[in-house]
Amino acid sequence: MGAAGWQRQEQRHQEDLQRLRGFRPIDDTFMRGLFKENIPLAEFVLRIITGKQDLILTKCETQADFKRVTGARSICLDAYATDSTGKKYDIEVQRSDNGADPHRARYHSSMMDVENLDEKQDYRELPDTYVIFITENDYYKAGEPLYVIENRNLTLNKPFDDGAHILYVNGEYRDDSDLGRLMHDFNCTNADDMNFEILAEKTRYLKENPKGVREMCKVMEDLREESFAEGRAEGRAEGQTEGRREQAQMTARNLSVQGLSAEQIAQAVGFSVEAVKEWLAQKNV
Numbered sequence: 001m002g003a004a005g006w007q008r009q010e011q012r013h014q015e016d017l018q019r020l021r022g023f024r025p026i027d028d029t030f031m032r033g034l035f036k037e038n039i040p041l042a043e044f045v046l047r048i049i050t051g052k053q054d055l056i057l058t059k060c061e062t063q064a065d066f067k068r069v070t071g072a073r074s075i076c077l078d079a080y081a082t083d084s085t086g087k088k089y090d091i092e093v094q095r096s097d098n099g100a101d102p103h104r105a106r107y108h109s110s111m112m113d114v115e116n117l118d119e120k121q122d123y124r125e126l127p128d129t130y131v132i133f134i135t136e137n138d139y140y141k142a143g144e145p146l147y148v149i150e151n152r153n154l155t156l157n158k159p160f161d162d163g164a165h166i167l168y169v170n171g172e173y174r175d176d177s178d179l180g181r182l183m184h185d186f187n188c189t190n191a192d193d194m195n196f197e198i199l200a201e202k203t204r205y206l207k208e209n210p211k212g213v214r215e216m217c218k219v220m221e222d223l224r225e226e227s228f229a230e231g232r233a234e235g236r237a238e239g240q241t242e243g244r245r246e247q248a249q250m251t252a253r254n255l256s257v258q259g260l261s262a263e264q265i266a267q268a269v270g271f272s273v274e275a276v277k278e279w280l281a282q283k284n285v
Contacts, residue, residue: 015259016220020207023216025186025199026093026136026171028078029223029257032062033206033216034199035079035091042081044198046089048178049132049146049169056084066111075111087128088112093186095136105131105149105166113164128163134186136171145173145180224258245271249279256280 023030035042042060047053064080079091090108094100112129133139140147147168151160171187174180181195191207194200205212248269255265262280266273 012259016217017213019220019257019259020213020216022189023207024189025203026095026134028093028095029220030206030216031078031093032223033212033219034202035060036062036215036219038202039081041198041202042079042091044196045091045182046081046083046132048182049134049167050130057081058084066115073107075108077108087130088116089130089132091132091134093134093136097135097137097139100133100135100139100168102149102166105133105168109164109166126163128165130165130167132167132169134169134171134183136187138170138172139168140170143170143173145170145175145177145183220258223254224260252276252279 020030025031025034037060039057039060043055043057046057047055060079060081062079064077066075066077077090078093079089081089081091083089090112092099092108108131109129112131113126116129117123117126138144147170149166149168151162151164152158153160169179169183171183173183182199185194185196185199188194188203191200191203194203206216207213248271251269252265252271255268256262260268262273262276265280266276269276
């Protein structure tokens with residue numbers, strides 16, 4: 001690598017350090033670092049959100065890729081956890097309302113079903129699933145801390161009891177309850193401002209400890225490479241269908257957060273620089 005290459009690399013590293021200082025738990029890049037191999041933190045957060053104080057997790061992974069149906073759209077879960085009874089939890093942080101669309105929650109729920117039922121298994125072996133969207137804004141604009149969505153038999157006015165649960169957590173909610181205090185913490189950039197030490201401790205580690213800072217820089221670099229590769233693959237696909245355009249917009253947003261210019265993003269996603277600039281200028285992109 002020449003001098004110019006090293007200079008660009010160092011500049012990008014300094015930009016990553018600057019972004020790291022501004023990260024909050026509700027930012028998906030930082031969430032990846034917080035929850036990575038951190039069952040105690042995921043367990044703590046889920047206990048507050050679900051109200052299950054006896055919940056015990058046996059597994060938690062970040063950025064879990066789901067694609068078992070050929071030709072189907074793949075998804076990558078922010079955090080995917082399993083409890084001691086086999087229940088599955090998908091924890092997503094959504095900063096824009098577009099990312100929290102109910103159809104997306106439905107798709108996440110359906111993909112979790114596909115992931116957890118193998119050939120010849122009985123349908124009744126499907127585990128209960130929880131899709132949890134922690135939204136920066138109050139998605140339903142009703143001032144509630146938590147919105148619980150489940151299927152119902154409308155004719156009999158009874159629960160459908162299919163084991164599928166969708167929860168929207170209002171990231172704007174603040175009060176003295178555990179959930180209100182947790183949402184305060186999810187919006188903090190400074191660990192000293194947080195209520196819960198388990199979250200503050202990991203935040204300090206990732207932002208102040210040299211080893212933790214290196215881990216977060218690696219996370220940002222990995223995300224940048226993944227988004228860039230994804231964008232290039234999308235750009236080589238024939239035709240500019242609405243689905244491909246939507247995916248390209250999401251990739252453009254991710255690459256922009258990682259500090260790439262509009263020109264670099266356009267090259268990655270296979271769309272014009274003008275289109276990329278228009279997407280990035282939109283409020284919810």
